[in-house]
Structure formats: C-alpha cells, structure tokens
Amino acid sequence: MADKPAIDIELKAPKGDWRDARVEFRKGTFSNASPPKDLVHLGLPNPRKWQPTDLDWQLPPDWKRILLEGMKDRLARYRSFRLFMDVCVRCGACADKCHFYLGSGDPKNMPFARAELIRSVYRRYFTLSGRLFGSLAGARELTEDVVKEWFYYFYQCTECRRCSIYCPFGIDTAEITMIVRELLSLIGVSTHWITEPAGNCYRVGNHLGIAPHAFKDSLEFARDELRDITGLDIEIPINRKGAEVLFVMPSADYFATPHYYTLLGYMMLFHEIGLDFTVSAYASEGGNFGLFHSNDLMKRLNAKIYAEAKRLGVKWILGGECGHMWRVLHQYMDTMNGPADFLEMPVSPVTGTRFENAASTKMVHVCEFTADLLYHGKIKLDPSRNDEYVVTYHDSCNPARGMGLLEEPRYVLRRACNHFHEMPAKTIREYTFCCGSGAGLGNDENMEMRLRGGFPRANAVRHVREEHGVNLLACICAIDKATLPTLMDYWVPGVQVAGVHELLGNALVMTGEKQRATNLRGEPLAKEEVHA
Amino acid sequence: MSVPATVAERWLAAAAAAYGGLIAEHAATWRDPFRNPIGHTLRRNLAALVREFFGAMDEASIDAAFAEIMALRxxxxxxxxxAVGFVFTLRDIAREQAPQMQGVDADGRIDRLALSAFRQYLACRERLAELKLNEQLRAIGVARRRAAHSRGAPA
Structure with missing residues (x-):
C-alpha cells in the first residue's frame, strides 16, 4: 500500500439546485411560531395561529408586495444593507467560520450561502441584470417557499458575527440576518421564544414577566441568602431616587440558575465598596429580545433604561453580565434613545477612573468596573476559595466582538481563581465560537439545532478538559448561562457553567464577614478551603 | 500506510459521505480539530474503533468511541x-483491505460494533429529553431554591 491516504470520496456538489427553496421542518430543528397573543401585545401585524410545519402559513394576501416594499425601503435607508447585497464575491473565506455550518454540515449555513438566499431575491427585483437574465444572473423569484427558507435559515444564524471577522469586505452577515428577520416580521412571521419575552418586557418590564412584587421578593431572598453565606446584611435598594448609579441586569440574574449566583456576587461587591446604587423594578431587564426581531421593537424595549435613569436622577448607569444586552447598549442605545445628556460621564466613586469609553452611552460594563477596582487594589480576593474549579473562559459573542470586551473578564478571573486555562487561540476572543443558542434560538423545541451550533464551542472546551482538567466554563452572557450548561451536559459532561462575578463573589474577602463555609451555590467548601 | 490506518481512512470517508458532497470532503480531509470538528471527532473515534476491530474488541472502548460519534450524528x-448505517460499510472495506482476517469472525465483530452504535444512538436521543427538563428547572432555579429554603431542605 502506498503512503498516500486511501481516501476515496466522491467529490460532487450537494444534490439538487441551491436555488430550490424547499426545506423540511424536522422536529427539534426550528423554533415555534409566535402565537397571536404575542403579536397582539406588541401591536404587530397578522396575528394568527400557525406553525412552520403547516403547509399554509396564512400570510397576508399582499405578502409579496409587503416584503418587496420592505426591502426597497431598507435598501434606501441602510447603505450597509445595500452594500452587503452587492459586494460579496463568494470567495469562501467565511465558509467554515459559522458554528452552524461546522456543526451541521448544511451548505446553506455557510454565511455567504445563507446571505445568498436574500441576495438572489435582491438581484431579481432590484438589479438590471437580475431582471433581464433571471437565474443566469443568480436571481430568484420571491415565492412562499423562499419565505419558508428564509425563516428556516435566518433563524439558524445567531447573529454572532464570527464570519464578519474573516470577510475581506467586512460584510456583517448578522446585519443581513437582522434585516431578513425584520422583513419577515412585517408579514407576521416570527418566533414565540422571541415575541413572548419581548411582549413581557413591554408590558411588565422584563423578559420573564416578573411583576414588581416578585422582583422585590427575589432580591429579598438574595439578601437572606447573602446573610447566610457572609453573615452580613447586604441591602439591595430598589427604585431609590437620588442614587449615584442605576444598576441594570438581565432578568435571569434574579430568577434562573446559575445566573443568580452572579447576582449574589455583584451585590457582595457593591456592598464591600459601599457603592451608592439602586436597581429598578421598571428597568428590570437589561436584555432586549427586540434585537432579534426588528429595530423598532428593540428601540421600544430599550427606551425604559434611559427613562428610568432620568426618573431616578442617577448620574450614570452600570450594567450586569449579559451578551446581546451589551450589543444594544453599546452600539444602538445612544442613537436610538439618546443622547443621555441628563447623565454624567461615568466615574468610579472608588478609584476616580473616568470611563471615557462610555462617555456617550453613560453606561459601564460591570467587568470594566470590577477590573478597575482590582487594578487599583481596592478589593481583596482569596482565590483559593475557587480552588475546586479549573476554569476556562468563553467570550460571549456580543461583548467580545460587539464591544471589544476581551481583557477585563480575564483580568478578574485570573485574580479570582488559581487555575485558569485558555481554550485554543482561534476559538476565543474575537474569534470566539458562539454558544449556538443566541439571537432567540435558545428554546427547547430547537434543541437539536442548538446542539449542532454549539458543537464547535463544546469541542474547544473538551480540548481544555482533556489537556488541563477544566471543570468550569466561565462566561458573561445570560443566554450562555442558560444554554451552555445544556451544551456541556451533552458534549462535555462534568463541566459546570458560572458567571465571572460568581467566582469573584466566592473569592471576595469582605469586611466583617463570618468564616465562609460555602460557596455562593451553597456547596460546602472543602475543610482546607474554609477561610476567615 | 498500515492496514488499520488504511481501513480507518476508508471508513472515515464512508462515514463522512453520509453528509453529502461538499461537507464530505471537508469532514474527511481537513485535520484542524477546530475548523473541522465533525471530521476531527469522526477521525479520532473511528481510528479507536479500528484498533478494537483488529484487536481486543474491548466493549468499554467501543462504547466510548461510538458515544462521541453518535452524539454528533x-x-x-x-x-x-x-447515522448508524455506515458501520456496515466496514464489511467491504475490511474484506478488501484485510483479507488475512478470514480466520477471524470479522462479520461477528462488525455486528458487535453495530449494536454498540445503535445503543449509543438511542442513549443520545434519550438524553435530549433529560436536557430539556433540566434546562426548564434551571430557568426557575431561584423559585425552586426558595421553595427548598422554606422547607429547610438543601437547594
């Protein structure tokens, strides 16, 4: 036998024509449709009962006109959209960068191919060559099958923007996905897992629909638990006018686990440094599922943050650990609902650091704030309290690629933990792999698709588990904290998930605290790890 | 290339072919584990299975390799x-590449491999239901913690 590998693969294109729009909606691989009540709550068009598996999606009679006019309007309004429709040369640089392609093998999940699903329609109706030469110019008719195909594939993109890092033209495929989802929403095609939280947020103030009294109960319970853990009475002020800082967090922090342990960590930190802050029962959600639906909805949901900052009379805003929340706050809030000229440039009351990077939005990420405290030696940590954990860090897509928050979480982790190992270089920082569940895909009916999309991330975690015995994956995104535990249980059993501020809270040495017997999860510390 | 290595490569090609033309080439040939996690997972576990096929047929090792392959497929x-049928392609590959195995019950070994593959496939499907339940429980984790706290039970 020669040394040459004996691979004998039939090198042929996938069967059929890529322009064939028909897709099969297999259980486990798509998100359920929005029920009528969600659309009614939000005042959105075409409320009706339907599911993607239905033959008839009950689109409005003039659905085609609505979509084409919607495209025309957006092509005129967004230069980026027009550019992204025109400039792709199908070089393939993005092809193997999408986690859904790497995990599923579906060629239409290659970012350029996914974008081609709308580019082909753009060519047909908005370019001379497409109008004249049709399919010869890569153009396609807009049909109901195309609408279904858009729904299938643009709700497989998590808007993570990994592909955009590699694109030589800088095409941001996430923005293409956002536009297509917005177009689909014009004819009442959206998903329940996005519109229900958005509706809750609009009516009640947060995605989970937690009423103010339940919000207060949850925080009081946290206060009780913190008393048990630290022996200190750690007050969590709500709706307190005149506080210096408004603290906004994702609602999962006070309702779901493991998010909740991150909340405990924040509150311990704020108590220890004597931060003059308040949370708000109205702005009780930092996350914004409007981002996954349409610009208008995103703007409506976001408005309450500045409104509440103004009502409470705070000087600036501090934001908790979340992913897409920061995409909205960092990239869109200022132009959507600003200028926040009633707020001041954020300045740390402890270190005096001026957060000039937040001069416009007036909103600082809690990891920036904490890293600054550590840099100036203003808090004391005992990292040995985290010695049971061998930690790696998952860069959540939006803070990493959306706002460049790469160093600060690591700065905190390296001081709060003795055992920290990075995943391979091309899987972290701006090259980070998505969890596979962002942008509104994190529901249980879509579980198989999520596991495919999350496989590249899990594969990198498995690598550091095998190399270094990693047993904890730290992250700073609420959707990560909800869905990475599932991903780990499936692909890399034995790896838990935690927020950065949970680990900080474990390690934080607080003035007057009792001897710690447990970590923030209430799990006993090993005897040699019990610290005064 | 040794006979087991050749068999492993041929078997990898057969397993990857289930994905269709384009991905088959990608999965089978690109060796970077992070640019090609499907191919990497198939390659390393099929190599382990081929070692068992020509060796001791250790059940634990076979199950472990199929657990990773079937988690994916x-x-x-x-x-x-x-998802599972590619196991049987080993019959023709082994007959062609390792005719000297005629003294060994190669078909019996392949049957045992196939049974392990089915077992692991089913286990993965069952785990999906468990994952969904656990995720729902975590989504109301604080309420459950409060309930446990009020009962005086550990959370």
Missing part, C-alpha cells in the same frame, strides 16, 4: 439509517 440531519 444523532442530532444532525441524518436518518437513523444514515
């Missing part, structure tokens, strides 16, 4: 037949 757009 059970949640991809593959029918059960395509």
């Amino acid at each position: 059970s949640i991809q757009d593959l029918s059960v037949e395509r």
Whole structure:
C-alpha cells in the first residue's frame, strides 16, 4: 500500500439546485411560531395561529408586495444593507467560520450561502441584470417557499458575527440576518421564544414577566441568602431616587440558575465598596429580545433604561453580565434613545477612573468596573476559595466582538481563581465560537439545532478538559448561562457553567464577614478551603 | 500506510459521505480539530474503533468511541439509517483491505460494533429529553431554591 491516504470520496456538489427553496421542518430543528397573543401585545401585524410545519402559513394576501416594499425601503435607508447585497464575491473565506455550518454540515449555513438566499431575491427585483437574465444572473423569484427558507435559515444564524471577522469586505452577515428577520416580521412571521419575552418586557418590564412584587421578593431572598453565606446584611435598594448609579441586569440574574449566583456576587461587591446604587423594578431587564426581531421593537424595549435613569436622577448607569444586552447598549442605545445628556460621564466613586469609553452611552460594563477596582487594589480576593474549579473562559459573542470586551473578564478571573486555562487561540476572543443558542434560538423545541451550533464551542472546551482538567466554563452572557450548561451536559459532561462575578463573589474577602463555609451555590467548601 | 490506518481512512470517508458532497470532503480531509470538528471527532473515534476491530474488541472502548460519534450524528440531519448505517460499510472495506482476517469472525465483530452504535444512538436521543427538563428547572432555579429554603431542605 502506498503512503498516500486511501481516501476515496466522491467529490460532487450537494444534490439538487441551491436555488430550490424547499426545506423540511424536522422536529427539534426550528423554533415555534409566535402565537397571536404575542403579536397582539406588541401591536404587530397578522396575528394568527400557525406553525412552520403547516403547509399554509396564512400570510397576508399582499405578502409579496409587503416584503418587496420592505426591502426597497431598507435598501434606501441602510447603505450597509445595500452594500452587503452587492459586494460579496463568494470567495469562501467565511465558509467554515459559522458554528452552524461546522456543526451541521448544511451548505446553506455557510454565511455567504445563507446571505445568498436574500441576495438572489435582491438581484431579481432590484438589479438590471437580475431582471433581464433571471437565474443566469443568480436571481430568484420571491415565492412562499423562499419565505419558508428564509425563516428556516435566518433563524439558524445567531447573529454572532464570527464570519464578519474573516470577510475581506467586512460584510456583517448578522446585519443581513437582522434585516431578513425584520422583513419577515412585517408579514407576521416570527418566533414565540422571541415575541413572548419581548411582549413581557413591554408590558411588565422584563423578559420573564416578573411583576414588581416578585422582583422585590427575589432580591429579598438574595439578601437572606447573602446573610447566610457572609453573615452580613447586604441591602439591595430598589427604585431609590437620588442614587449615584442605576444598576441594570438581565432578568435571569434574579430568577434562573446559575445566573443568580452572579447576582449574589455583584451585590457582595457593591456592598464591600459601599457603592451608592439602586436597581429598578421598571428597568428590570437589561436584555432586549427586540434585537432579534426588528429595530423598532428593540428601540421600544430599550427606551425604559434611559427613562428610568432620568426618573431616578442617577448620574450614570452600570450594567450586569449579559451578551446581546451589551450589543444594544453599546452600539444602538445612544442613537436610538439618546443622547443621555441628563447623565454624567461615568466615574468610579472608588478609584476616580473616568470611563471615557462610555462617555456617550453613560453606561459601564460591570467587568470594566470590577477590573478597575482590582487594578487599583481596592478589593481583596482569596482565590483559593475557587480552588475546586479549573476554569476556562468563553467570550460571549456580543461583548467580545460587539464591544471589544476581551481583557477585563480575564483580568478578574485570573485574580479570582488559581487555575485558569485558555481554550485554543482561534476559538476565543474575537474569534470566539458562539454558544449556538443566541439571537432567540435558545428554546427547547430547537434543541437539536442548538446542539449542532454549539458543537464547535463544546469541542474547544473538551480540548481544555482533556489537556488541563477544566471543570468550569466561565462566561458573561445570560443566554450562555442558560444554554451552555445544556451544551456541556451533552458534549462535555462534568463541566459546570458560572458567571465571572460568581467566582469573584466566592473569592471576595469582605469586611466583617463570618468564616465562609460555602460557596455562593451553597456547596460546602472543602475543610482546607474554609477561610476567615 | 498500515492496514488499520488504511481501513480507518476508508471508513472515515464512508462515514463522512453520509453528509453529502461538499461537507464530505471537508469532514474527511481537513485535520484542524477546530475548523473541522465533525471530521476531527469522526477521525479520532473511528481510528479507536479500528484498533478494537483488529484487536481486543474491548466493549468499554467501543462504547466510548461510538458515544462521541453518535452524539454528533444523532442530532444532525441524518436518518437513523444514515447515522448508524455506515458501520456496515466496514464489511467491504475490511474484506478488501484485510483479507488475512478470514480466520477471524470479522462479520461477528462488525455486528458487535453495530449494536454498540445503535445503543449509543438511542442513549443520545434519550438524553435530549433529560436536557430539556433540566434546562426548564434551571430557568426557575431561584423559585425552586426558595421553595427548598422554606422547607429547610438543601437547594
């Protein structure tokens, strides 16, 4: 036998024509449709009962006109959209960068191919060559099958923007996905897992629909638990006018686990440094599922943050650990609902650091704030309290690629933990792999698709588990904290998930605290790890 | 290339072919584990299975290798037949590449491999239900913690 590998693969294109729009909606691989009540709550068009598996999606009679006019309007309004429709040369640089392609093998999940699903329609109706030469110019008719195909594939993109890092033209495929989802929403095609939280947020103030009294109960319970853990009475002020800082967090922090342990960590930190802050029962959600639906909805949901900052009379805003929340706050809030000229440039009351990077939005990420405290030696940590954990860090897509928050979480982790190992270089920082569940895909009916999309991330975690015995994956995104535990249980059993501020809270040495017997999860510390 | 290595490469090509033309080439040939996690997972576990096929047929090692392969194939757009059926392609590959195995019950070994593959495929499908339940429980984790706290039970 020669040394040459004996691979004998039939090198042929996938069967059929890529322009064939028909897709099969297999259980486990798509998100359920929005029920009528969600659309009614939000005042959105075409409320009706339907599911993607239905033959008839009950689109409005003039659905085609609505979509084409919607495209025309957006092509005129967004230069980026027009550019992204025109400039792709199908070089393939993005092809193997999408986690859904790497995990599923579906060629239409290659970012350029996914974008081609709308580019082909753009060519047909908005370019001379497409109008004249049709399919010869890569153009396609807009049909109901195309609408279904858009729904299938643009709700497989998590808007993570990994592909955009590699694109030589800088095409941001996430923005293409956002536009297509917005177009689909014009004819009442959206998903329940996005519109229900958005509706809750609009009516009640947060995605989970937690009423103010339940919000207060949850925080009081946290206060009780913190008393048990630290022996200190750690007050969590709500709706307190005149506080210096408004603290906004994702609602999962006070309702779901493991998010909740991150909340405990924040509150311990704020108590220890004597931060003059308040949370708000109205702005009780930092996350914004409007981002996954349409610009208008995103703007409506976001408005309450500045409104509440103004009502409470705070000087600036501090934001908790979340992913897409920061995409909205960092990239869109200022132009959507600003200028926040009633707020001041954020300045740390402890270190005096001026957060000039937040001069416009007036909103600082809690990891920036904490890293600054550590840099100036203003808090004391005992990292040995985290010695049971061998930690790696998952860069959540939006803070990493959306706002460049790469160093600060690591700065905190390296001081709060003795055992920290990075995943391979091309899987972290701006090259980070998505969890596979962002942008509104994190529901249980879509579980198989999520596991495919999350496989590249899990594969990198498995690598550091095998190399270094990693047993904890730290992250700073609420959707990560909800869905990475599932991903780990499936692909890399034995790896838990935690927020950065949970680990900080474990390690934080607080003035007057009792001897710690447990970590923030209430799990006993090993005897040699019990610290005064 | 040794006979087991050749068999492993041929078997990898057969397993990857289930994905269709383009991905088959990608999965089978690109060796970077982070640019090609499907191919990496298939390659390393099929190599382990081939070692067992020519060796001791250790059940634990076989199950462990199929556990990783089936974790992948059970949640991809593959029918059960395509997800598991590639195991049987080993018959022809082994006959062609290792005729000297005629003294060994190669077909019996392949049957045992196939049974392990089916077992692991089913286990993965069952785990999906468990994952969904646990995720729902975590989504109301604070309420459950409060309930446990009020009962005086550990959370």
